[in-house]
Amino acid sequence: MNALRKLFRFNGGVKPSYNKEPSTTEPIVDFLDVAGMPAEYVIPLHQSIGGVPHPLVAPGEHVKKGQLIGGPDGFVSSAVHASTSGLVKAVEHRLMPHTSGLTALCVVIEPDGKDEWIEHAPVPWRSMAPDEVRDALRDAGVVGLGGAVFPSYLKVNPGKKGALDTLVINGAECEPFITCDDMQMRQYGETIVRGAGILRDLTKAGQVLIGVEDNKPEAIAAMNAALKATGEQRIEIVPVPTRYPAGGAKQLIRVLTGIEVPHGKRSTDYGVQCFNTGTAYGIYEALELGRPLISRVVTVAGNVERPRNYIVRFGTPMKDLMNVAGAKPDSDRVIMGGPMMGFAMPSADVPVVKATNCVLVGSPALFPPPPPEMPCIRCGECAKVCPTDLQPFEMYWFSRAKIFGKAQEYHLFDCIECGCCAYVCPSRIPLVDYYRFAKSEIWARENEKAAADQARTRYEFRMQREEREKQEKAAKLAAKAAETKAKLAAAGAAAPEDDAKKALIAAAMARAQQADKAAEAAPAAEAAQPQAPQE
Amino acid sequence: MNIAFNSPYFRKPASVRSVMLRVLLALLPGIAAYVWFFGAAILVQIALASAAALAGEAAILRLRDKPVWLFVSDGSALVTGWLIALSFPPIAPWWMVVVATLIAVVIVKHLYGGLGQNPFNPAMAAFCIMIVAYPQLMSQWPAAGHHGDFAAQMQLIFGGGERQLDAVTMATALDTLRTALHSADSHATVHGVTSSQPTFGMFGGNGWEWVAAAYLLGGVWLVQQGIITWHIPVAFLAALAAAAGLAHGIAPDRFAGPLFHLFSGGAMLGAFFIATDPVSGATTPRGKLIYAAGIALLAWIIRTWGAYPDGIAFATLLMNICAPLIDLNTQPPVFGHKNDKKP
Numbered sequence: 001m002n003a004l005r006k007l008f009r010f011n012g013g014v015k016p017s018y019n020k021e022p023s024t025t026e027p028i029v030d031f032l033d034v035a036g037m038p039a040e041y042v043i044p045l046h047q048s049i050g051g052v053p054h055p056l057v058a059p060g061e062h063v064k065k066g067q068l069i070g071g072p073d074g075f076v077s078s079a080v081h082a083s084t085s086g087l088v089k090a091v092e093h094r095l096m097p098h099t100s101g102l103t104a105l106c107v108v109i110e111p112d113g114k115d116e117w118i119e120h121a122p123v124p125w126r127s128m129a130p131d132e133v134r135d136a137l138r139d140a141g142v143v144g145l146g147g148a149v150f151p152s153y154l155k156v157n158p159g160k161k162g163a164l165d166t167l168v169i170n171g172a173e174c175e176p177f178i179t180c181d182d183m184q185m186r187q188y189g190e191t192i193v194r195g196a197g198i199l200r201d202l203t204k205a206g207q208v209l210i211g212v213e214d215n216k217p218e219a220i221a222a223m224n225a226a227l228k229a230t231g232e233q234r235i236e237i238v239p240v241p242t243r244y245p246a247g248g249a250k251q252l253i254r255v256l257t258g259i260e261v262p263h264g265k266r267s268t269d270y271g272v273q274c275f276n277t278g279t280a281y282g283i284y285e286a287l288e289l290g291r292p293l294i295s296r297v298v299t300v301a302g303n304v305e306r307p308r309n310y311i312v313r314f315g316t317p318m319k320d321l322m323n324v325a326g327a328k329p330d331s332d333r334v335i336m337g338g339p340m341m342g343f344a345m346p347s348a349d350v351p352v353v354k355a356t357n358c359v360l361v362g363s364p365a366l367f368p369p370p371p372p373e374m375p376c377i378r379c380g381e382c383a384k385v386c387p388t389d390l391q392p393f394e395m396y397w398f399s400r401a402k403i404f405g406k407a408q409e410y411h412l413f414d415c416i417e418c419g420c421c422a423y424v425c426p427s428r429i430p431l432v433d434y435y436r437f438a439k440s441e442i443w444a445r446e447n448e449k450a451a452a453d454q455a456r457t458r459y460e461f462r463m464q465r466e467e468r469e470k471q472e473k474a475a476k477l478a479a480k481a482a483e484t485k486a487k488l489a490a491a492g493a494a495a496p497e498d499d500a501k502k503a504l505i506a507a508a509m510a511r512a513q514q515a516d517k518a519a520e521a522a523p524a525a526e527a528a529q530p531q532a533p534q535e
Numbered sequence: 536m537n538i539a540f541n542s543p544y545f546r547k548p549a550s551v552r553s554v555m556l557r558v559l560l561a562l563l564p565g566i567a568a569y570v571w572f573f574g575a576a577i578l579v580q581i582a583l584a585s586a587a588a589l590a591g592e593a594a595i596l597r598l599r600d601k602p603v604w605l606f607v608s609d610g611s612a613l614v615t616g617w618l619i620a621l622s623f624p625p626i627a628p629w630w631m632v633v634v635a636t637l638i639a640v641v642i643v644k645h646l647y648g649g650l651g652q653n654p655f656n657p658a659m660a661a662f663c664i665m666i667v668a669y670p671q672l673m674s675q676w677p678a679a680g681h682h683g684d685f686a687a688q689m690q691l692i693f694g695g696g697e698r699q700l701d702a703v704t705m706a707t708a709l710d711t712l713r714t715a716l717h718s719a720d721s722h723a724t725v726h727g728v729t730s731s732q733p734t735f736g737m738f739g740g741n742g743w744e745w746v747a748a749a750y751l752l753g754g755v756w757l758v759q760q761g762i763i764t765w766h767i768p769v770a771f772l773a774a775l776a777a778a779a780g781l782a783h784g785i786a787p788d789r790f791a792g793p794l795f796h797l798f799s800g801g802a803m804l805g806a807f808f809i810a811t812d813p814v815s816g817a818t819t820p821r822g823k824l825i826y827a828a829g830i831a832l833l834a835w836i837i838r839t840w841g842a843y844p845d846g847i848a849f850a851t852l853l854m855n856i857c858a859p860l861i862d863l864n865t866q867p868p869v870f871g872h873k874n875d876k877k878p
Contacts, residue, residue: 010870011870014547016545016547017545099541176545250870250871254870260870260871260873261871262870262871262872263871265871335542335544337542339542339543339544339545340542340543340544341542341543342542342544343541343542344541362544366545367544367545369540370540370546371550372602372605374550374551374605374606374609374650374651375649375650375651375652376651377551377554377611377650377651377813377814378651378813378814378818379554379813380764380813380818381549383818383819384764387870388869388870388871389867389868389869389870390869390870391818391819391866391867393818394862410866411869411872414869414870414871414872419542419543422543422546423543423545423546423547424546424547424549425546425549426549426550426551426553426554427550427551427651428546428550430540430541432541432542432543433541436541
């Protein structure tokens with residue numbers, strides 16, 4: 001390999017205690033082999049960034065393993081499949097694996113125990129048009145398994161130039177406790193390398209760099225061996241310095257290529273793209289085996305007797321994983337993800353989903369509540385460790401004061417919420433909470449403003465419509481009056497008129513004249529649209 | 536399920552208290568040198584300042600209905616007190632350090648919002664108030680080598696009435712030089728003054744140069760500990776040396792050299808312990824350089840042409856005012872925006 005590859009560095013970062021060893025002593029095993037089927041799989045339909053897939057099955061229906069149960073909805077959306085064969089017990093709202101404690105639509109499957117695959121066949125991706133391959137990936141439900149769960153098909157794109165310079169495969173796995181990528185690289189390196197090869201061909205990448213933090217020597221060795229065994233070309237395993245958050249997509253792209261992709265920009269515009277190793281594995285399975293994404297490797301770690309990695313079907317309750325791993329009695333929380341960026345679950349009953357890279361069990365001893373918050377002393381530790389080169393204490397200041405415009409000026413939305421700032425803060429300020437708060441407030445205000453704008457537009461349009469209708473009615477009346485006048489005139493010529501009739505006709509004529517004027521004005525008003533009527 | 540706090544779920548064991556305690560630790564070599572050359576009186580002053588700082592902090596916290604122990608134990612008031620004691624004449628009457636510390640803690644710190652909120656460096660603001668109010672008492676400094684006269688020093692600190700000064704005090708090096716050079720009819724030269732008066736040492740003030748060297752030692756340790764970054768001390772000392780060096784190069788008889796300026800008065804204490812106060816100073820890397828260089832240049836100007844022998848305190852307050860503006864205009868480029876055009 002190219003031992004002289006020049007690596008770049010990102011500023012900041014921290015070195016927390018990694019706690020990765022305990023869950024790497026045993027190989028990955030299929031969770032079904034140790035625990036059997038749960039009583040039911042609760043499969044949320046919304047498991048990726050983007051539109052909520054619509055349910056394609058109804059209660060009482062029988063489904064097979066891998067059967068499409070949630071159809072992608074909208075441009076950014078990804079399909080969802082049955083994790084096993086069985087009966088659809090319900091399509092109903094269940095508690096989601098999210099801190100909010102909100103419910104969302106789930107397909108509840110009672111396994112029939114046969115675990116019977118739906119008919120599936122390899123996708124002849126080499127002979128297909130790029131759009132068709134993307135559709136296949138969308139329908140296979142492949143999303144980014146590093147935690148962001150962005151639909152992968154949208155990223156399988158050679159960019160404006162028609163070919164990527166560098167494809168980055170992210171095996172850095174910088175979060176403490178999590179070892180699912182590490183173990184998958186050790187055990188399934190060849191599949192990952194083959195998946196990387198597919199992505200290389202689909203994105204027409206000049207080179208593929210698989211970045212792995214250098215605290216995973218076994219994974220690096222296994223990947224190099226896999227590379228040799230598969231004979232894939234233009235792929236290189238690159239050990240990167242261990243420093244959280246080296247596994248952030250932007251940080252890893254920076255380390256490997258020197259390119260900084262700004263917030264809100266497509267990395268393909270810069271000739272790079274980044275996929276997680278687990279996603280590369282999923283893409284291989286989806287295209288070469290025709291298997292949709294119905295499971296993933298999940299690390300169970302923290303306050304458990306037997307930390308380990310399992311292949312877990314989506315919809316398995318986290319509680320089952322905790323039971324098998326032996327959660328200790330003093331456990332007080334379940335975190336999805338790692339200790340730096342993970343989220344506390346509202347209950348252990350929530351299901352494992354595509355975003356679940358780790359089920360981290362906490363206890364007061366392992367994750368003690370922080371000591372009381374002190375005022376910010378502007379010491380600048382947070383700025384030193386920020387991998388995005390922000391001034392976190394300034395953003396904190398303005399977020400706390402609800403001066404959101406200023407917070408945005410200090411690049412609030414460039415914040416990746418990695419938690420480095422809060423990790424080092426001597427005043428123990430939960431800085432990331434303030435940024436999350438500020439971001440959601442800004443989004444809420446933008447939504448409110450958009451809603452208000454829409455309401456105003458709607459109101460103005462209605463006013464215009466009513467005015468137009470009034471004028472149209474007047475024009476119609478005028479026409480009718482003119483007709484009546486003509487009729488009366490004809491009748492008048494035939495019969496002598498009395499005084500009363502004369503007066504009636506005069507009045508009708510006056511009305512008709514008025515209506516004529518209105519009819520003339522109507523087209524002018526029509527032309528003045530869509531401006532608001534002047535009142 | 537306990538979801539009372541959010542990620543990150545574990546934190547580096549860092550605290551305001553450990554930051555402040557390490558600042559106090561870093562002052563110890565300087566204090567040791569101080570005692571060696573000028574006697575134990577400074578320890579009495581530090582004790583007075585500490586007591587006043589803690590008492591004042593506790594009282595105002597109670598008045599403000601804030602958790603008393605949490606903030607009293609953070610060590611920030613102690614740092615303020617120690618810096619005041621170290622910048623005041625050690626033989627000043629006891630009430631001066633006490634009053635100054637109370638001004639610093641109660642008025643300059645807490646009336647502006649307390650820890651983290653004060654726009655001015657509390658110790659330096661208090662110093663300025665006292666030197667304006669009591670210029671005489673603030674300029675009575677002990678002569679080096681009189682540390683045996685502890686009883687006499689105690690008499691000066693606690694004894695009321697007439698102060699018997701001649702035996703133990705001496706004008707400081709900066710003061711002596713300024714007075715000599717400012718006297719209109721004098722043919723004094725820098726070299727002539729510094730080589731003939733006992734107040735001058737090898738390169739700075741007699742005795743004070745070693746205290747300054749000890750501050751430098753403690754300051755370097757603070758940088759090594761990551762409590763302060765190199766920017767402020769380096770910019771401070773470099774700017775002071777550059778200004779002094781330039782002037783000395785042009786007119787060596789009228790202007791003292793860089794080494795003298797670096798090791799006299801409050802330069803070292805200022806560079807490592809005062810200008811580095813993050814609350815009242817600039818915080819961006821470039822901002823820190825500008826801010827610290829500004830203090831050093833202003834201090835040099837005040838030392839050379841001003842009415843006071845030293846100017847660190849006034850210079851610090853002046854630059855405190857500029858800190859927000861400096862920060863605003865020196866924001867470092869954000870990841871991915873390094874090539875963006877300035878708006």
